[in-house]
Amino acid sequence: MTRKLRVLFVSGLKPLANGDTGGQLAAAASLMSSPLPEVVDIIPLSTTVPSSPPPSLAERVLGAARRLATFGALLPSADVALIFSANGLGAVEKGLMGILASACGRGVVIRFGSGAIAEDCERSRFMRWWVARVLERSHGVVAQGPFWKAYFEAFPEGRGKVVEILNGIPLLPRERLAERGAPGKRVVYLGWLFRPKGAFDALDAFEKVVRRVPDATLTFVGGGRDEQELRAAAAQKGLAASVRFTGWVSKAEVFDHLLQADVFFLPSHMEGLPNAMIEAMSAALPVVATRVGAIPDVVTPGRTGFLTAVGDTDAMADALSTLLDDPALARAMGDACRAHVEQHHAIETIWPRFAAILARAARDAGRDRGIELPGAAGAG
Known part of the structure; x- marks a missing residue:
């Protein structure tokens, strides 16, 4: 008997109380509104910050610790972790999730959606080292276009893993x-x-x-x-x-x-x-x-x-x-x-590429046994 691929989806998924939103939330919402949740079983974990401007550093660290604990509790029921990351401390937190998932034998697909990640890596030797470690432990890396594909492929740890998947939206009729x-x-x-x-x-x-x-x-x-x-x-x-x-x-x-x-x-x-x-x-x-x-x-x-x-x-x-x-x-x-x-950029043409890279990550992590993998177009 087969079952669907189980995907632990980590992203900002909920708008702030004052209505604030952003690109990561929009990208995640578009994906959640596509047929992807019908093809795979989505286990959602929202990482939306509680306020804007962000809370104090101590509050953010505490919040990250709680989310990491939740991630660890949900991980045993997942085959693949799909992680939408931004930059800064958020990239450290999401990177830890990816490394933990890889260590537990799960597939890992990471998407860095913030343009500030390149500046982080330029300014901080630690951040460049950290991004390299996250790429090393990932099975797939989503790039938002040719510019970002070339950027992440410049890391030796990213070569052969980066797939160009443009942002998809539900088109205005x-x-x-x-x-x-x-x-x-x-x-x-x-x-x-x-x-x-x-x-x-x-x-x-x-x-x-x-x-x-x-x-x-x-x-x-x-x-x-x-x-x-x-x-x-x-x-x-x-x-x-x-x-x-x-x-x-x-x-x-x-x-x-x-x-x-x-x-x-x-x-x-x-x-x-x-x-x-x-x-x-x-x-x-x-x-x-x-x-x-x-x-x-x-x-x-x-x-x-x-x-x-x-x-x-x-x-x-x-x-x-x-x-x-x-x-x-x-x-x-x-x-x-x-x-x-x-x-x-129509979401109808974008979501199958996510399905394909998730299926590839499951295979690479050895999580494809007894699983009905999505019948999507190739991820390359």
Whole structure:
């Protein structure tokens, strides 16, 4: 008698009480909404931090210890651990889980979703050593695009294990694109409101845009630790009438805002592959973003948007003004964005790759006996 593969899925799975969310949660939610839970048995373990900004170091260490204990208790019932990791202390905690699972003879698939992991490894000799140890004990490594595949394959411990699996989302139904308003001068930013995401660069660039396009507007959809400072900066710049803050909103409201915008703007300082950008492209919005992480793997300058260097607010303002002043160009680029997402990021095409790498990890760990492995496409 056979049974399904049992997967201990470790990720941020629950939004914070104030509605805060993020890329890891969005990626996990997309996967959980796909047919994957019908193909394998999912054992969920949420690692969402309890507050934003994060709690004190002592509270975080205590929380990590509790989660590790829970992980250890759930592990005997699993064949494979699928671990979504970020950076910093979270990467240490998730790495310990992966090493424990490997030591207990379970398959391990790790996905580093934060663009800050590369900076961690550059700044800290310990973190680079630690990531190498985690890669060494993993059976599969998920990379969010060619940039990250090359990055993790540069570790000798990662070679032969890294599989490129782009972020997948449930696509906005194509018929909803008819809800787009008439072309206007509306820019939207979606995500965390803090400096590493480029929120203040967005405001500085927009200040330059309104000198050329006086009726332009900028909507910040999201929240975070720097929201109040960002609001004060907008007022100080005299932009209170043209800059709007929504706070965190539901997924349905996110798409409402995207459908009423003309350009998506994300001047981030570091990224893995931002789900917010993929969602905006799904809503047929052209993109103005920075050349960081896997963004250049997705955005083709002149076809689906424009890319700038981090902090180059003059170039950002030029790109935004070009799109706001040329609605036909903006719509053409937006349509190209939609076509790209339909071809490369629909969750229907992404989840089978996760099923395949999980099945491969089970085989490599010797956990495939008596198990009905997913009949998915190859993971290579």
